[in-house]
Amino acid sequence: MKTESNMQTIAPAIRRAVPNRIFAAGAVVVALCAAFTPLAHADNAPSKTPGGSLATAAAGSTPLPAGVVARVNNISITQDQVDQIVHTTNAPDTPALRANIKEQLIARELFRQAAEKDHYATKPEVQAAIDQAKNAAIVQAYLRDQIKPAPVTDADVKAQYDKVIATLGDSEYKPSVIAVKDAATAQTILDQLKKGVDFAQLAKQYSQGPAAAQGGAQNWISFKTPIQAGNTQNWPQPLAEALVKLPQGAVSSEPVQVGDAFWILRVDQKRPTQIPPFDQTKDVLRRQLEQAAMQKATAQVVVGLIRNAHIQQ
Structure with a gap:
């Protein structure tokens, strides 16, 4: 199995939305x-x-x-x-x-x-651009001096690897999902699926959920069973519970409601969980931890500045 596919399995709990x-x-x-x-x-x-x-x-x-x-x-x-x-x-x-x-x-x-x-330097738009560039340079210099992320050690990386592996179950799933806003639409989709209409086509047509344009296809995911709150790889618990009950190729028999949305699940593939060796994943995990450390250090600076500032909105 390719490392990228493996990492999609073992690291979904690690947020990637880190500022550049x-x-x-x-x-x-x-x-x-x-x-x-x-x-x-x-x-x-x-x-x-x-x-x-x-x-x-x-x-x-x-x-x-x-x-x-x-x-x-x-x-x-x-x-x-x-x-x-x-x-x-x-x-x-x-x-x-x-x-x-x-x-x-x-x-x-x-x-x-x-x-x-021709005295373009005095034009208002030029002066505004100069001020903007100056302010950006000042902010960059300040942040470079003030933001000090904690170093990520080899032990930190290994601990993160062990933590992620501990959340995985014996099986992993590659699902597709369709999410809609009302039960009637969800039932219409289920009826069409029973008639043999393609799942991906219906996802593109109806879904308001993730990867709708790609037919609702999701990355590999694994859960330790029985499902426990807080150990669902950022999936809503009802979806995780429904997914692990489905055999390969099966579609959920009824919509799964999560909040205001109604979800239909299909298990495209199911197999024993593939766990990549630490050496194949440590660089990716290190980068993720470094990004998290940078985000945390940045947030600490922002919080300190807000605490001492008077802000009106």
């Missing part, structure tokens, strides 16, 4: 060059202009200082700038790529100088 980290290296460089990056990836060949390349047009008779690849009206474009952008691309580091990047930087500097000459 905001400290991406080189993000400023990428943003500054976003308008020009298509050139850097276009066949890795230097673009041509009617009178020669921008680098040729900008060239002067005075030799360039060390570390400078071009000058535009006495403003230097450095080798470091080119290197930074090369490092943010996924393209091979070739002379053609570097030539394109240099021309992009020349073009950007020409645009900047022309805009400055």
Whole structure:
């Protein structure tokens, strides 16, 4: 069995909705060059202009200082700038790529100088963008210093593996589900299923539940039986109890009500629980624990700031 399939079984209780980290290296460089990056990836060949390349047009008779690849009206474009952008691309580091990047930087500097000459820096929308970028940089620097997630140790990873494995039962199931808002619609679906209408087709047509567009198909799931509250891999307990009673290929004979929704279950596959070795899952578990630690540390900073703030809504 593939590791990914196994992880879908053993780790459903671990939340994945963790905010993306905001400290991406080189993000400023990428943003500054976003308008020009298509050139850097276009066949890795230097673009041509009617009178020669921008680098040729900008060239002067005075030799360039060390570390400078071009000058535009006495403003230097450095080798470091080119290197930074090369490092943010996924393209091979070739002379053609570097030539394109240099021309992009020349073009950007020409645009900047022309805009400055026409006093674009004083336009309200430009000032707003500058303020927004400044505030974002300040927040990023603050969070980088203040958010200190607890380190995740090898023992933590192993303990998490053991904890997840302990929640699994002898069998695992790959179900499909249909969820609707009223009992009458649920009964209509059951009637159509008895007539041989395809479950996936009905899920796409009626379901308001998870993965409706995929025919209601769910990942592998396993429960320790008898079902106990709080040990249902984030499934509602009535659904878990109904699922483990169904043989492979069977559909629930009546809708299962959970709150205001009515669920119809089908067991697409059933088999003995496949437990992957620790070495195959430890990296995924470590990343999940690190994300959880980051989320917890971030929440602690937010709570501390809220406690000392006066907020009106």
